[in-house]
Amino acid sequence: MPEFIPGIKKIKYEGPDSRNVLAFRHYNADEIIMGKKMKDHLRFAVAYWHTLRGSGADPFGSQTMCRPWDDGSDSIANAERRLRANFEFLQKLGVEYYCFHDRDIAPEGKTLPQSNKNLGAIVKIARQLQNNTGIKLLWGTANLFSHPRYMCGASTNPDAHVFAYAAAQVKKAMEVTLELGGENYVFWGGREGYQTLLNTDMKRELDHLARFLSMAHNYKKEIGFKGALLIEPKPKEPMRHQYDFDAATVIGFLKGHGLDKGFKLNIEANHATLAGHTFEHDLQTASDAGMLGSIDANTGDLLLGWDTDQFPMDIKSCTLAMLVVLNQGGIGAGGLNFDAKVRRESITIEDLFTAHIGGMDAFALGLKNAARIITEGSLKKMVKDRYQSWESGIGAAIESGKASFVELEKWALAHGEPTPRSGNQEKFESMLNSRII
Ligand code: XLS
Ligand code: NI
Numbered sequence: 552m553p554e555f556i557p558g559i560k561k562i563k564y565e566g567p568d569s570r571n572v573l574a575f576r577h578y579n580a581d582e583i584i585m586g587k588k589m590k591d592h593l594r595f596a597v598a599y600w601h602t603l604r605g606s607g608a609d610p611f612g613s614q615t616m617c618r619p620w621d622d623g624s625d626s627i628a629n630a631e632r633r634l635r636a637n638f639e640f641l642q643k644l645g646v647e648y649y650c651f652h653d654r655d656i657a658p659e660g661k662t663l664p665q666s667n668k669n670l671g672a673i674v675k676i677a678r679q680l681q682n683n684t685g686i687k688l689l690w691g692t693a694n695l696f697s698h699p700r701y702m703c704g705a706s707t708n709p710d711a712h713v714f715a716y717a718a719a720q721v722k723k724a725m726e727v728t729l730e731l732g733g734e735n736y737v738f739w740g741g742r743e744g745y746q747t748l749l750n751t752d753m754k755r756e757l758d759h760l761a762r763f764l765s766m767a768h769n770y771k772k773e774i775g776f777k778g779a780l781l782i783e784p785k786p787k788e789p790m791r792h793q794y795d796f797d798a799a800t801v802i803g804f805l806k807g808h809g810l811d812k813g814f815k816l817n818i819e820a821n822h823a824t825l826a827g828h829t830f831e832h833d834l835q836t837a838s839d840a841g842m843l844g845s846i847d848a849n850t851g852d853l854l855l856g857w858d859t860d861q862f863p864m865d866i867k868s869c870t871l872a873m874l875v876v877l878n879q880g881g882i883g884a885g886g887l888n889f890d891a892k893v894r895r896e897s898i899t900i901e902d903l904f905t906a907h908i909g910g911m912d913a914f915a916l917g918l919k920n921a922a923r924i925i926t927e928g929s930l931k932k933m934v935k936d937r938y939q940s941w942e943s944g945i946g947a948a949i950e951s952g953k954a955s956f957v958e959l960e961k962w963a964l965a966h967g968e969p970t971p972r973s974g975n976q977e978k979f980e981s982m983l984n985s986r987i988i
């Protein structure tokens with residue numbers, strides 16, 4: 552295999568005191584945490600669209616990053632070089648999974664058969680490279696938002712022709728994901744949403760979205776795809792309003808259409824914060840519904856109101872995220888996909904490595920912190936104590952459905968005013984700080 556990244560060797564774990572930016576300080580793949588290897592807790596994945604296709608272009612300026620293997624063309628030969636560079640990058644980084652959109656890995660052709668042919672050719676090579684390296688596909692997805700045909704949405708497009716085209720594209724993307732042994736398949740809503748209600752029949756569009764998802768679920772069974780189908784919520788961008796707004800909206804939508812048994816959620820940090828939540832809020836909402844399937848690990852920027860997709864570097868946020876994951880018994884067949892891009896100004900290949908290493912180290916610390924908090928047990932006990940009144944007496948009667956308004960009125964009259972109890976927020980916050988490295 553030709554070396555696309557000759558200057559950089561396999562990244563090693565050197566421990567917390569290392570000052571080498573091309574080494575892990577905290578991510579030690581085989582180290583056992585709560586009975587499981589770190590790498591199996593975290594299941595990191597590289598996002599092909601950012602790491603291999605990111606160019607640094609933004610609405611105000613063109614490409615800033617030129618990779619030596621990429622001639623900028625739409626040729627199959629160029630797609631193949633990028634693919635080979637991807638596997639070399641992952642091997643050197645020590646990440647076992649990647650994720651892609653169909654159009655990231657292979658160029659879109661002039662016709663659907665041509666696009667499918669291009670994809671088929673690249674997937675054949677990807678299969679070989681996976682076999683040779685042991686690198687696996689965490690999830691595949693279809694890009695239903697870049698091509699102008701999807702400007703008014705894909706499955707929620709007012710034109711049924713576009714719906715059918717999108718179905719054909721997803722059908723192929725699901726087949727390809729199966730062929731590559733993908734462990735999940737993701738639906739991010741792309742342009743499923745609206746710009747103005749004046750020209751939009753929202754109810755009809757939402758029914759079409761449900762119809763589309765139910766067809767995808769049927770097709771999954773038809774082809775024998777065993778992985779989870781995941782929906783990735785996002786409240787806005789590119790559309791002014793996106794239908795898969797946040798975890799709670801998606802869960803309600805799936806339940807309302809009888810689809811909740813067939814789908815789980817892929818929660819992205821930056822999407823949760825765009826929706827006005829914290830990352831851990833949307834993780835907990837999905838987890839409480841038994842529907843947290845995977846994570847897009849990134850972060851937004853407090854000062855910017857869009858999906859900046861930065862690498863996760865905040866150890867407290869990673870700790871809170873890993874608490875949700877560990878409390879539900881792990882991320883299962885999901886993983887932590889770095890849906891993150893280096894900044895426009897970070898133009899070297901070394902920047903690509905340090906960004907991923909920084910994110911992996913932050914989550915490794917988050918994992919260790921969360922494991923320590925759970926093993927030690929005091930947070931859980933403090934929360935349990937707050938809910939003590941539900942363990943017996945009137946609380947237990949309410950929870951078990953044995954109390955009515957009439958009985959509660961009688962009880963309240965007999966017991967008078969409740970004694971105020973402190974929420975102790977600062978105690979909880981200091982407790983967290985004292986457990987974080
Ligand atoms: C965009 C999304 C996208 C999905 C995959 O905001 O995060 O990258 O993860 O389609
Ligand atoms: Ni994402």
Ligand code: NI
Nearest residue numbers: 819821858890
């Ligand atoms: Ni995003």
